[in-house]
Amino acid sequence: MLAVENLEVVYNDVVLVLRGVSLEVPDGKIVALLGTDGAGKTTTLRAITGLLDIHEGEVTKGEISFDGATITEEDPSTRVRRGISQVMEGRRVFVEMTVEENLRAGAHTNRDGERVKEARERVMTLFPRLADRRQATAGYLSGGEQQMLAIGRALMQDPKLLILDEPSLGLAPLLVQEVRDIIVEINQQGTSVLLIEQNAKMALSIADYGYIMETGKVVMDGDPAKLLKDEDVKEFYLGLHATGEQKSFRDVKHYKRRKRWLS
Amino acid sequence: MRGRPLLYTSYQADQALLNTTTKKVMLGLLLLVVATIPFQVIPGLDFLGSDDWLRLLSTTAIFVVGALGLNLLTGLAGQVSLGHAFFMGVGAYTAVWLGGPEDAPLLGLGLPIWIWLPAAGIVAALIGVAVGPTAVRVRGLYLAIVTLGLVFIGDYVFRNWDSLSGGAQVGRDFPPLQFRLWKEEEPLIDFTTPGTWFGVEVSGLAKSFFLLVTIAVVFTLLAKNLQRTRVGRAFMSIRDRDIAAEIMGVDEFGYKLLAFGISSFFAGISGALLASFVVRVIPERWDLFLSVQFIAIILIGGAGTVTGAILGSAFVVLLPRLVGDFTQWLQSVALGEGFGSAIANVFVATTPNDFGLVNTFAGIGPGLSVAQLNLVIYGLLIIGFLIFEPLGLYGIWLRIRNYWKGWPFTY
Amino acid sequence: GGGEGGDTTTTAAAEEEATTTAAAEEEPTTTAAAEEEPAAEIATDVGVDLEAGTITIGLLSDLSGPFSPLVQVINTGHDLYWASVNEAGGINGLNVQLEVRDTGYVVDTHVQLYEELKSQVVAFGHSTGSPHTVAINSSLQADGILAIPLTWYSGWSDPAINANLVPHGVPYCIEAMNMIEYLTTQAPDATTIAIASSPGDYGQDSNAGAVLVAEALGLEVVYDGTGTIVATDPATLAEAANGIAGSGAELVWVTTDPTSFGGVYGQALAAGFSGALWSGAGPSWNPALIGPDSPIAEPLANDFYISQYYAPWAADSPGNQMVRDLVEAAGAPPLDYYAEGVIEAKIMHEALLAAYEAGDMTQAGVLAAAKSLESVTFDGLAPDETYVGEANDRLQRLQFISRPDLEGLAGGTSTGATLIESDYTSPTAEAYQFDAACFALEAG
Amino acid sequence: MSGKLLQRRAERSGPKSYEHLLEVKDVHLAFKGVKAIAGVSFHVDDGELFAIIGPNGAGKTSLFNVVNQVYEPQQGDVRWKGESLMGLKPNQTAERGIARTFQNIALFPHMTVIENLLTGRHVRMRTSWLAGSVWLGKAKREEIENREIVEDIIDFLEIEQWRKYPVGLLPYGIQKRVELGRALAMDPELLMLDEPVAGMNLEETEDMARFILDVQDELGIAVLLVEHDMGLVMDIADRILVVDFGKPIAEGTPQSVQHNPNVVKAYLGEEVETV
Amino acid sequence: MTSGLVVLAQATADGNAFAQMIVDGISFGAIYALLAMGFVIIFKSTSVINFAHGALTGLGAFLIAAFATVLDFPGRYLTFLPEWAQWTVNVLTALVAAALFGILLERVFLRPMVGEALFAVAIVTLGVDIVVRTITNDWIGTQPRPLGAPWGLAVVDLGWVRIAWSEVIQILVTIILLGAIAFFLRSRTGVAMRATAFDQETARAQGVNVGRIFSVAWAIAAFLAGVAGLFYSIFPRRATGVDQATAFIAFRAFPAVIIGGLDSIPGAVVGGFAVGIAESAANTYLTFDFLGNGFPGIVGYLLMMVVLLIRPYGLLGTPEIRRV
């Protein structure tokens, strides 16, 4: 469905941020994209959805194709119309609009009134908290409520591919579980998912395939089982001792960091 | 040590105004050039010493004072004000009330400059603080329009207060740049008439030039110091994120008022100087266009920087002249002969029915008149600047500086 | 020799002669031409280049400010006039060039541009605006340069002020006396008048004249909107219109710009005000007011009397013929205001000729020459003028009065004005003795 | 951690005349019908690390805002060292010694790291605008003294290389750190952290945990923590308060809270099975 | 008994003056409302205060003059229509031209500023104002250009109040446009417009074609400015037509925008009528000498200050979100 090939992205004409990233989201699957801070995950997302220009970024090499069509140069609105929808990093709700209007804005490309209605119903059942606060101004919602709204808004488009950039950010543990279930459910309804996460545990628990990025490159990929067996993944993404038990944060004061990714 | 210009051995050195040798040398050179301008001794720059250029440069110095004030308010504290012209007007009329002739039918107390000039700033500041509470309540573009309202209300008051302003479209003369101890006949120093200073012949314009540049330098130092200390940071924090600033301990209301006050002080001084320098001013002078010019100065120069305020002032004051010279030249080329004329003729119409973008007639017939072309180029330059260099002249300056820093390894 | 300026001037007041001579002596002269040339006799300093054969004159014009619609046409008048003079051999072989600067009607800019031009031009052929001209007046006097102001402010009659200026045409306040008294001859039963104006010396001086003449004729001023009308502020037009309509006056005197006049007139009409006779100072009128698509054309043609300082475009005089020829040859549209430009240029022309004659084409020489012009004729375009003598004697009081001419305008045969009176002076205006300006610009 | 900041700890450790450092008593807060806080009470003692957890929209951030007096509660009281904070302006709470970081980073993006930290010093500086504008002796001395303190903090947080960058350009993780630094610069006695590790990866979370523990242990500053990362909270908090729909549902040690069925039901959910 | 009659007579007389005052105010207010709606449209979709609105007004009025009186296009080919209909078609054509011009300006000068600081963009519009106003003035030339409205001097005289036909039509048009725009803003595009104003990047992420939104906003604004310019330039306002000072009218509409709230279309109309009536009332009742000249001209601004003291975001504006 989505294929990114050998992608290179440069910001401000000078900063080379992606150095040949390739990844693939097969039809109907959930793919997780993990990576350290600043690895280029968000940049990859921007390249896919066409929002690099606002950040003075540019695809200098590589190709992005969706459903067989090359979309590397397309306008973002066209890509949305093709069925790519995203939850942007950092919530980004329209703060001065109400919850309801935010959802309507999310349905911008969805012209079918019936389907919009269905989509809204679905969002409201997924996040009852939003249903309560339908007429509230989005800017006054709590951080977590805004995150729910951001996810809900992306669902309003009825997308073929849903890309989520750190959807669990700022969500309560229970809600993280719920969001995970929602993603699974959406996926089962036929939407492919690209999930960008810091919460590796959560992401790998539902993904069909995973990529790990560091400083602009994919350094490892494979199915979750393979990734979860990797020592480095265990230490750096899951916080497990070599023995397999959870480390305590109290220990970090005396804890020495190991050199990473020997590969 | 010497080989590493960016290494500082103390925080004091790092925080000094001129923290590199280059800066010190450059500033010294600049001051030297400025001091010699009226004597027309530097070849190539001698034209700056002519009367009209001295006037332009003096006007620039006056604008610098006002621009620094607006920069504190808009560039640092983030409060966009279109009311700067109003405060300049307040300053000017304070000056003329205190410093205008005593026995005339118009209001005037005949006091010397060392009273009327500071008073111009202080009264403007007081009025700034007085309207502040209204202004502080509203935010963003609302504030811009509230302050725009000040300009219109001020315009109404100035126009109708005949005994102070001389009346609409009529105006009055302002106290000249003369230094008196009290009200004596002969001024101690007269900055408007020629004379000898330290044995050197100095024209009246040169004297006012020196005075105004000195004032501008003093205000530049004040503004720069303010910006790099506690108060300046408080201003910037309000601009960047007001609630967070409050939670960090910055009293938003108080500092906004302070920003209004200080900015109005600068504006008042600038207005008084401008009126005094021009001599006769009509009340319509303090109009929206003047405010807009100051906003343009801030943005074109580079918001939030003192250097930007100076560069922006020079740009806005000198631009019409440069554009004017350009169109004059274009016109003369078109009227002349040869290849240049053929090209210029495409742009210039020399008879009312000739085709051309510009028309050497005063506006009759197709094409813009030279005056109109001036305006169009002026507008386009403002637009172009903001489109292509959003950081303003200061940004360009930074780029040049960084280029030379890296020289000869520019890439 | 540069000091000859005063000797050859025909008649000049003694003290003027003394000052010009002194001024001329101070000016360093740069005559370097060869002895055998006749031009060698002529002293020059700034703005006259005998070798290149050019004379440069400065125009400080409002080309982008509120008066630009008027001044643009006036400037074109200058352009056309000098082009024809140059074609015919110039000033004894010297070509006249214009250095035009746009002041935007801002005093500072005016002063700034004066400084720029003063070292390039021999004299200023035009200076728009009273406060603006006042602002450069002391510099003019210090520098000994001549300027021709575009303002018909009565205060220019004061010799202390006009030492370096050549005011010309009918002052606003005399104009008001002329016109209002003329209106009373058309409506002998009228007892009330409403007046309104733009602010500034223009509106205030004019209305001062109106009040004076109303008093002299026993008219009651039932509405006084002096200084009310601001072109850019629609509320002020409504204010004036309401005042006029509410007063029920039989005569109306409005001194403003044409569009504002149309607004005031239209709104008064909409309020049901009709039947009064209207007039206004010269610059209030524009033929577009009675143009083919103007809704107020018909009523205005009935109510309005046009005041002018010069004969309208279509008038039958050699002066008007010359203007028409110039403008038509250049293919420019017919308008009345060229005349003002031509008149200003003509005064300068005479001054330059006199200066040449006197062998002194320095800035001071041209000033002296202008100040000694006993009689300048405009061939019927405007009444003859003199620039020497006592204020009351030399002041222009002769008025042109026209009626709107709908057919002429539609047919292209006139600029919408039919001359009904030329060289008219009302008794009040005739008798008026100047001690000072009708309206004091500032005593301070 | 060096000199100047440690000095303050010594000053603070004198005898106390108050019972609790911060005491929140039965606070109620509603916005146009939405009950954000419905009767919450708790207290924080000197040097303690107290955590507040609860579902999204439970009113945690609102509690912080009440302590800072950004929101004025309809009912209840906030006491600082026994004295009520009610009716003060936010900047006055800062002067008292309450510092804070924000859920959505609220740095001053166009100012450099140094300037941001110096702004944190605002409440501890005295220079007036007049003195500042002439850069007179005292003003200058004060600027340089405070610059030294700020450099200490920069050292502590290991952000030397970013010193002169406008913070808006820095990576998210570094910004979070600078924000902590700015709060520390205020020389507080209570540090309120609103989701300090949200959006951070494990490594950064570990760094942040270390800083928080250092702040508590070495500087003796009390910490009030809101965080959804249960691993972190359970490991480092001394006591925990759980709120739901603006109401407290549990309070106690990490262990006791973790196994409270109400908390599990409202907030934690059944443990995520780690594959 | 008789005295009672006198009082009654006076009351009706005063009542008439009052009615006339209100009618004048509404008529003026309609112009301000049209201008204010233009500001609001641009603000709502780009968050920009458009200082070039005055220039657009002058330009629109000029285009109407050009199409309706000079060119008589396309009316001259529509001879089967009555004259007023021909004129109307001409005016609509001119307004479409004005709207296209608005789009052009946006594309050339404002599109490159997408994402820049709002105040920088505002200053760009000031630059645009200078450029467009100068060029329009050159086209207008030195004489006012009449717009040839077919109602001429026709006045509805009800005895107790008089109103020109053009004013009646103007008020009707304003109300119709208000309805149309309010309806438009509720639509999908309307929501997208607001989204664009708040956060362009996120709006694009929802599939909004931000460029198209800008174009639409500028087209509507230019159209409204043209309509305002039309009614401002005909009898009885400035009977002679559009001239070089016409563009300044926009500054009179600022208080109307603020009183209503920068982002509210109904607010713009409320504000416009409020300012119009306030000015008219000042004209009728505040005729004291000490107020000098031009007091009605600042009444709008004074009213604005008072409103802002009570409601810092105008009567119907949305407050800025302040939350940490």
Ligand SMILES: Nc1ncnc2c1ncn2[C@@H]1O[C@H](COP(=O)(O)OP(=O)(O)OP(=O)(O)O)[C@@H](O)[C@H]1O
């Ligand atoms: N607009 C920009 N201009 C310049 N550099 C940028 C820009 N945006 C991001 N970068 C840089 O690009 C790199 C990758 O950033 P990106 O946001 O894609 O990382 P990420 O993997 O999403 O990180 P995080 O986990 O923090 O979200 C970082 O080093 C960042 O500093």
Ligand SMILES: Nc1ncnc2c1ncn2[C@@H]1O[C@H](COP(=O)(O)OP(=O)(O)OP(=O)(O)O)[C@@H](O)[C@H]1O
């Ligand atoms: N200024 C406000 N106006 C209206 N409602 C508000 C305001 N501030 C907060 N609320 C509401 O109060 C409730 C509590 O919000 P708060 O931000 O305190 O939650 P929180 O516990 O911090 O949640 P999260 O963990 O998601 O950040 C939310 O429902 C929010 O929408």
Ligand SMILES: [Mg+2]
């Ligand atoms: Mg990211």
Ligand SMILES: [Mg+2]
């Ligand atoms: Mg929160």
